[in-house]
Amino acid sequence: MIDIHCHLIHGVDDGPPTLRESLRMTEEAAKAGTKVIIATPHIKGTDFDFDYIFEHLYDLAKAAGEKRRESQAEVPEIKLGSEVAINPILCDQVKKYGALRLADTRYVLVELPFDIIPTFTRDVLYKLRLKDYIPVIAHPERNRQILKTASFYVELIDSGCLMQLDAASILGKNGRAVKSFCKKVIKANMVHFVATDAHSSKSYVQLAVKSRRRVESWAGRDFAEIVFVTNGQKLLRNEEIESCL
Numbered sequence: 103m104i105d106i107h108c109h110l111i112h113g114v115d116d117g118p119p120t121l122r123e124s125l126r127m128t129e130e131a132a133k134a135g136t137k138v139i140i141a142t143p144h145i146k147g148t149d150f151d152f153d154y155i156f157e158h159l160y161d162l163a164k165a166a167g168e169k170r171r172e173s174q175a176e177v178p179e180i181k182l183g184s185e186v187a188i189n190p191i192l193c194d195q196v197k198k199y200g201a202l203r204l205a206d207t208r209y210v211l212v213e214l215p216f217d218i219i220p221t222f223t224r225d226v227l228y229k230l231r232l233k234d235y236i237p238v239i240a241h242p243e244r245n246r247q248i249l250k251t252a253s254f255y256v257e258l259i260d261s262g263c264l265m266q267l268d269a270a271s272i273l274g275k276n277g278r279a280v281k282s283f284c285k286k287v288i289k290a291n292m293v294h295f296v297a298t299d300a301h302s303s304k305s306y307v308q309l310a311v312k313s314r315r316r317v318e319s320w321a322g323r324d325f326a327e328i329v330f331v332t333n334g335q336k337l338l339r340n341e342e343i344e345s346c347l
């Protein structure tokens with residue numbers, strides 16, 4: 103797996119509290135076959151401290167590197183990104199701060215609120231596309247308006263956005279309606295990534311392995327390979343990803 107959405111960095115937002123727990127997450131990820139994790143701390147508004155995030159990322163990457171050398175253990179490569187809450191000045195922020203993009207590519211992981219679709223959403227996503235950034239919508243299945251009116255989901259893809267579903271949603275951990283929505287869009291091949299969105303080591307393996315099996319049963323092994331691996335590889339190479347429509 104290439105895990106493009108994961109709260110891996112210790113002491114940052116609601117991720118693991120300690121470096122030890124972050125390292126444990128990388129061990130669990132290795133067991134699940136994850137080769138690359140993009141660590142995506144929540145970024146909301148203008149109140150963020152990249153120096154603090156970079157410092158913790160550096161400590162984690164160093165400790166993971168030592169672990170790899172000492173025990174020759176399989177440790178996933180760690181890259182930096184952000185899960186950015188949509189806001190009216192998002193495009194300007196992305197231009198200014200490279201760390202808001204996924205692994206230094208033109209892909210941007212954008213989070214919508216859970217209850218509404220803000221009025222400026224279309225405008226902000228359009229501006230990003232105009233500047234050649236590619237919005238990846240984080241867990242759209244967890245937005246109540248999208249659940250009700252799937253036409254907005256199609257409109258987002260039509261306008262050049264890519265869709266990232268959470269493994270937990272696919273496994274029914276966010277409710278039956280969310281799971282059934284996931285099944286529909288996966289069967290229609292209208293999904294581009296599945297990520298763990300994990301916050302701890304506890305259920306990482308289960309999230310990654312079981313959700314992949316579920317996607318295979320709904321849409322076949324080839325499609326599962328695309329949304330768990332191939333599109334992630336393309337993203338890391340900053341290549342174009344087909345919208346599947």
Ligand SMILES: [Fe+2]
Nearest residue numbers: 107109185299
């Ligand atoms: Fe997240």
